[in-house]
Amino acid sequence: MAPAGTHAPLSLLLFHFLSPLIAASTAAPSPTAGAAQTPQELLLDFKASLQDPSGALSSWSRSTPYCNWPHITCTSTAATANATVSISLSLPGLSLSGDVSASSLCRVPGLVALSLASNGFNQTIPLQLSRCTSLVSLNLSAGAFWGPLPDQLGMLTSLTSLDLSGNSIEGQVPAGLAALGSLEVLDLGGNQLSGVLHPALFGNLTSLHFLDLSRNQFLESELPSELGKMGSLRWLFLQGSGFSGGIPESLLELEQLEVLDLSMNSLTGAMPPGFGIKFQKLMTLDLSQNGLSGPFPEEIGKCVMLQRFEVHDNAFTGELPAGLWSLPDLRVIRGENNRFSGQLPEFSGVQSRLEQVQLDNNSFSGGIPQSIGLIRTMYRFSASLNELNGSLPDNFCDSPAMSIVNISRNSLTGTIPEFKNCKRLVSLYLSGNAFTGPIPASLGDLPVLTYIDLSSNSLTGGIPAELQNLKLALLNVSYNQLSGRVPPSLISGLPAVFLQGNPGLCGPGLPNDCDAPLRKHQGLAVAATVASFVTGVTLLAVGAFAVCRRLQGSKSSPWKLVLFYPIRITGEEVFAGFHDKNIIGRGAFGKVYLIELQDGQSIAVKRLVNSGKLTSRARKNEMKVLAKIRHKNIAKMLGFCYSEGEVSVIYEHLQRGSLQDLICAPKFTMGWSDRVRIALGVAQGLVHLHHGHTPCVLHRDLKSSNVLLGDEFEPRVTGFGIDLVVGEKAYQSSLACDLNYKCYVAPEQNCTKKPTRFMDVYSFGVILLELVTGKPAEHPASDDSIDIVRWVRRRINVTDGASQILDPSVSRTAQKGMLAALELALRCTSVMPDQRPAMDEVVRSLEPLCFSVHPQTPLPTETALEP
Ligand SMILES: *[C@@H]1O[C@H](CO)[C@@H](O)[C@H](O)[C@H]1NC(C)=O
Ligand SMILES: *[C@@H]1O[C@H](CO)[C@@H](O)[C@H](O)[C@H]1NC(C)=O
Ligand SMILES: *[C@@H]1O[C@H](CO)[C@@H](O)[C@H](O)[C@H]1NC(C)=O
Ligand SMILES: *[C@@H]1O[C@H](CO)[C@@H](O)[C@H](O)[C@H]1NC(C)=O
Ligand SMILES: *[C@@H]1O[C@H](CO)[C@@H](O)[C@H](O)[C@H]1NC(C)=O
Ligand SMILES: *[C@@H]1O[C@H](CO)[C@@H](O)[C@H](O)[C@H]1NC(C)=O
Ligand SMILES: *[C@@H]1O[C@H](CO)[C@@H](O)[C@H](O)[C@H]1NC(C)=O
Ligand SMILES: *[C@@H]1O[C@H](CO)[C@@H](O)[C@H](O)[C@H]1NC(C)=O
Ligand SMILES: *[C@@H]1O[C@H](CO)[C@@H](O)[C@H](O)[C@H]1NC(C)=O
Ligand SMILES: *[C@@H]1O[C@H](CO)[C@@H](O)[C@H](O)[C@H]1NC(C)=O
Numbered sequence: 001m002a003p004a005g006t007h008a009p010l011s012l013l014l015f016h017f018l019s020p021l022i023a024a025s026t027a028a029p030s031p032t033a034g035a036a037q038t039p040q041e042l043l044l045d046f047k048a049s050l051q052d053p054s055g056a057l058s059s060w061s062r063s064t065p066y067c068n069w070p071h072i073t074c075t076s077t078a079a080t081a082n083a084t085v086s087i088s089l090s091l092p093g094l095s096l097s098g099d100v101s102a103s104s105l106c107r108v109p110g111l112v113a114l115s116l117a118s119n120g121f122n123q124t125i126p127l128q129l130s131r132c133t134s135l136v137s138l139n140l141s142a143g144a145f146w147g148p149l150p151d152q153l154g155m156l157t158s159l160t161s162l163d164l165s166g167n168s169i170e171g172q173v174p175a176g177l178a179a180l181g182s183l184e185v186l187d188l189g190g191n192q193l194s195g196v197l198h199p200a201l202f203g204n205l206t207s208l209h210f211l212d213l214s215r216n217q218f219l220e221s222e223l224p225s226e227l228g229k230m231g232s233l234r235w236l237f238l239q240g241s242g243f244s245g246g247i248p249e250s251l252l253e254l255e256q257l258e259v260l261d262l263s264m265n266s267l268t269g270a271m272p273p274g275f276g277i278k279f280q281k282l283m284t285l286d287l288s289q290n291g292l293s294g295p296f297p298e299e300i301g302k303c304v305m306l307q308r309f310e311v312h313d314n315a316f317t318g319e320l321p322a323g324l325w326s327l328p329d330l331r332v333i334r335g336e337n338n339r340f341s342g343q344l345p346e347f348s349g350v351q352s353r354l355e356q357v358q359l360d361n362n363s364f365s366g367g368i369p370q371s372i373g374l375i376r377t378m379y380r381f382s383a384s385l386n387e388l389n390g391s392l393p394d395n396f397c398d399s400p401a402m403s404i405v406n407i408s409r410n411s412l413t414g415t416i417p418e419f420k421n422c423k424r425l426v427s428l429y430l431s432g433n434a435f436t437g438p439i440p441a442s443l444g445d446l447p448v449l450t451y452i453d454l455s456s457n458s459l460t461g462g463i464p465a466e467l468q469n470l471k472l473a474l475l476n477v478s479y480n481q482l483s484g485r486v487p488p489s490l491i492s493g494l495p496a497v498f499l500q501g502n503p504g505l506c507g508p509g510l511p512n513d514c515d516a517p518l519r520k521h522q523g524l525a526v527a528a529t530v531a532s533f534v535t536g537v538t539l540l541a542v543g544a545f546a547v548c549r550r551l552q553g554s555k556s557s558p559w560k561l562v563l564f565y566p567i568r569i570t571g572e573e574v575f576a577g578f579h580d581k582n583i584i585g586r587g588a589f590g591k592v593y594l595i596e597l598q599d600g601q602s603i604a605v606k607r608l609v610n611s612g613k614l615t616s617r618a619r620k621n622e623m624k625v626l627a628k629i630r631h632k633n634i635a636k637m638l639g640f641c642y643s644e645g646e647v648s649v650i651y652e653h654l655q656r657g658s659l660q661d662l663i664c665a666p667k668f669t670m671g672w673s674d675r676v677r678i679a680l681g682v683a684q685g686l687v688h689l690h691h692g693h694t695p696c697v698l699h700r701d702l703k704s705s706n707v708l709l710g711d712e713f714e715p716r717v718t719g720f721g722i723d724l725v726v727g728e729k730a731y732q733s734s735l736a737c738d739l740n741y742k743c744y745v746a747p748e749q750n751c752t753k754k755p756t757r758f759m760d761v762y763s764f765g766v767i768l769l770e771l772v773t774g775k776p777a778e779h780p781a782s783d784d785s786i787d788i789v790r791w792v793r794r795r796i797n798v799t800d801g802a803s804q805i806l807d808p809s810v811s812r813t814a815q816k817g818m819l820a821a822l823e824l825a826l827r828c829t830s831v832m833p834d835q836r837p838a839m840d841e842v843v844r845s846l847e848p849l850c851f852s853v854h855p856q857t858p859l860p861t862e863t864a865l866e867p
Helices: 008-025 039-048 127-131 151-155 175-179 225-229 249-253 298-302 322-326 370-374 441-445 465-469 488-492 533-538 571-576 616-628 659-664 672-691 722-726 728-737 757-773 788-796 801-805 812-828 839-853
Strands: 072-076 085-090 111-115 137-139 145-148 161-163 168-171 185-187 192-195 210-212 235-237 259-261 266-270 284-286 291-294 308-310 315-318 332-334 339-343 356-358 363-366 380-382 387-391 404-406 411-413 427-429 451-453 458-461 474-476 481-485 496-498 504-506 560-563 583-587 590-596 602-608 637-642 647-652 707-709 715-717
Touching (some): 298 322, 757 788, 757 839
Parallel strands (some): 161 185, 185 210, 315 339, 356 380, 380 404, 387 411, 451 474, 481 504
Antiparallel strands (some): 072 085, 590 602, 707 715
C-alpha cells in the first residue's frame, strides 16, 4: 500500500476507486452512490471496473437490453407473483482482470449466479461479494485470487454452490462457512489453505454432495467423525491435504458415495471393519500413498459398482479380498508396494472388464492365473517383485488390448510362450525369473513392441533375427545363456542393447567376433591421370605462398611436389620418409607419416592408398578449396606430393601430437579447463569448415587422432577433406573397408550415402564424450567391447549414472561444467540427425563453460609452422 499522503494524485486515485466500495459497505444504499441506478447501469459500472483486453464485453451497451448482452442469462421467475428476473453472469475464461471490489455488482437485483472463473484477477477475494446475498452459485475458480478466505462469505446463505478451487487462497478455512447450510457443492481444492478444519464444516454442511478440499498441502486435520453426517455426499475429494490419523468409522455411513479419494495423505491404522458394506454406489476408491495397514476388509467385494480400486503404496497385509476380483465393473486394481500375500485367484475371465492390474512389490505367491489371457480388456498387467512361481500360461498375452507386461523378479519357470495375439504389446519385462528355452521369434511380429527386458533368466539359443523388424528402444537380454551371432542391426542400430553376461554371443564389437576380423587394406589400383594436375595447382590463387618446385630431373622422377607454403623438402625426401618407424597414424585412407625437415620442423604426410579417378578440372577446384582454408583451429594443408599411382597430402604437424595420443596414454590427467578449451577449439574449427565456405566443407573423418594439439593445448583439426582429394567413390569404398574408428561414425551414415554436417557433429560429440569421460572412444571399458556412445548411454539412465560417467581424475569442482558438456555431447550423438545441434550452436554452448573455467587466458594465435 502507498504510504498516505506521499502522492497526491495516487491518493486521489485510490479515493476514486474506494468510494463506491465505501458506499457499498454502508448499511443502506445511499442516494449519492446511485441507489436509483438501473441494473443496466450497475452492470456497465461493473464492466467499467474491469480490464477486458480481448473485448469480450465490448457489446455491453445502453442500446441493447442487458438481458441480451453476451455472458448474461436472465430467467424470469414467473412462478412468483412478483415475476422478478434472475440474472446469471457467466464470465469464465475471458482474460479479465481489474478491481472486482470496486464494482456495483451486488446491487444488481436478482443476481443468482456469478462466475469469474479462469481469469487473471490477481487480488484477494472481494469482501463485497458477501453483499451479493441473492447468489446461489459463486464460481471464482482459477481466477488468480489470493489471500485469506473471508469469513463473511458465510453470509451468502442462499449459496448452493461455492467454487474457489485452483487459486492461491491461504490461511484457515473460516468456521463461518459452516453457516452455508444449503451448500451442495463446495470446492476449495488446489489452494494453500492451512491449519485444522473446524468439525462444523463437516457436521453442518449436511446437504453437500460434492466436497473437494484436495491439494491443500498445508492443512493438518484428522478426518472428523462428523463426516458421517454428510449423508448426501457423492463425491469426496480429500487427497493430498495433510490428513492424518485413522479413517473414522462414521465414513462407512456415506451410502451415496460414488468417489472417495483419500490418497496422498498421512492416514494410518487399519481400515474400519465392514468398510464398503454400504457403498452400493461407489465407483472409485483411492486410498493410495498413505500409511494404512492391516488386511483389507472383505466387504469391498460388495461394492458392485466399483470400477477403480487403488490402494497402492500403503502397508496393507493379508490377501486381497477375494470378492474384489469378480466385481463386474472393476477396471483397475492397483495394490503395488504393499505387503499383500496369498495367491492370485482365477478371474471371471471373459466377463471381466479389468484393464489394469498392478501388484508389483508384494508377497504374492503361487502361479499366474490362467484366466488372465481370457480378459479381452486387459491392457496392463504387472506383478513384478513378488514370489510368483510356475510357468506363464500359453494364453497369457491373448488380450488384444495388452500393452504393458511386467512380471520381472519373480520365480517363474518354463519357456516364454508365443505372444501372437497381443498386437498392441509395447513393453515386455520378464527379467529376473528362471525362464528357459529360446526367445520366441514371433516377438518380431508384434508391431509396436518397443521395450524388451528378458535379462537375468536362463534363456538359450540365439537372438532371433526377427527382432530386427521391431523399432526397439530397449532390448536387454543380458545374463542369460544365449549364443550365436547377434543380428547385426541390433548391435549397430539405434536401440539400447544390453548383451553382457552371454559368453556364447558373438558379433562385431563383442568380445567374441564370430570370425577373425577381415582386414582389407589392399591399395586399389589408381588410374588417376595427373598429367595436367600440376599446371592446375600452380595456377592456384593462394597468394604469395604458392610455390611450385619441381624436382631435378622430374621427367624421370616419379615424385612430384606441390607446395603452398615455402618448406624445404623434396618429393624424394617425402617418399623416403614413408618408413614404418615414422608412422603416427592409420586411417581408412592410409597411413600418416611424421617427417622431420632439415630445419627441425616436422610435417605430417598422409599417404592416400586409394586416390581414385578425377578429372583434372575437378581436382584443381577441390585443391583450391582446401588450400584456402585458414583458421587457428584448422591444421594447414601445406601441399601435395603425387606420382602416377598415388597422392599424399602434406599437413602441418604440432609437437604435442594428437588428442588420441593423450587420451590413450597410460595416465590421462588433463584438467577440465584444458579439456573444454580443446573442445571449444575443435568446435570453432568445424564451424569454420561448415559455415565459413561455400560450398561448405565437411570434415567426414573427425576423430581424436585428427585433433592435433599445439601450445596451451590449442587444438587444430586435421585430416579433413580427403573426399575432395580422392573423389567420392574412392572415399566411400575406403570407408566401407575400414573397421577402425566406426565409433566416430554417425549411425545414419550407413543408410544414406549423402554426407551431412550432422555426421561431423556426431563425430564431434564422440570426441566430447572422450574428454568428459577421459576414456578412448573405441574401448572405453577394458572388459567390454562397446564404443563410448553406448558405454555412456548404458550408464546415463541409472541412478547416479552421471557420476560413473565423468572422469574421476578431474576435480569435483568442475562437475557442473562436465555435466553440461556431457549433456551437449549426448545431443551431438543423438541417433536422430536433426536433433543434433549445429556446430555454431555447439560453440555457443561451450563458450560459457570455457570462460567460467578460464576467465582470462588469451587464446594463443601463433602457429607452429607459420613462416
Ligand atoms: C414482492 O417482493 C417483495 C420483496 O421481495 C415482497 O415484500 C412482496 O410481498 C412481494 N409481492 C408479492 C405480490 O408477492
Ligand atoms: C499480481 O500483482 C502484483 C502487484 O500487486 C504483481 O507484482 C504481480 O506480478 C502480479 N501477478 C501477476 C501474475 O500478474
Ligand atoms: C466453475 O467454473 C469452471 C470454469 O468455467 C468450471 O469448470 C467449473 O465446473 C465451475 N464450478 C462449478 C462448481 O460449477
Ligand atoms: C452449525 O449449525 C448450527 C445449527 O444448525 C448452528 O447453531 C451453528 O452455529 C452452526 N455452526 C457454525 C460454525 O456455523
Ligand atoms: C516396495 O514396497 C516397500 C513398501 O512396502 C517400499 O518401501 C519399497 O521401496 C518398495 N520397493 C520398490 C523397489 O519399489
Ligand atoms: C518392471 O518391474 C521392475 C521391478 O519392480 C521395475 O524395476 C521396472 O521399472 C518395471 N518396468 C516397467 C517398465 O515398469
Ligand atoms: C510354488 O510355490 C509354492 C509355495 O509358495 C509351492 O507350494 C508350489 O509347489 C510352487 N509351484 C511350483 C509350480 O513350483
Ligand atoms: C539390463 O539387465 C541387467 C540385468 O538384469 C541389469 O543389471 C541392467 O540394469 C539392465 N539394464 C537396463 C537399462 O534395463
Ligand atoms: C550397413 O548396411 C549394410 C547393408 O546395407 C549392413 O550389411 C551392415 O551391417 C550395416 N552396418 C552398420 C554398421 O549398420
Ligand atoms: C533414458 O532417459 C531418457 C530421458 O531421461 C529417455 O528419453 C530415454 O528413452 C532413456 N533411455 C533408455 C534406454 O531407457
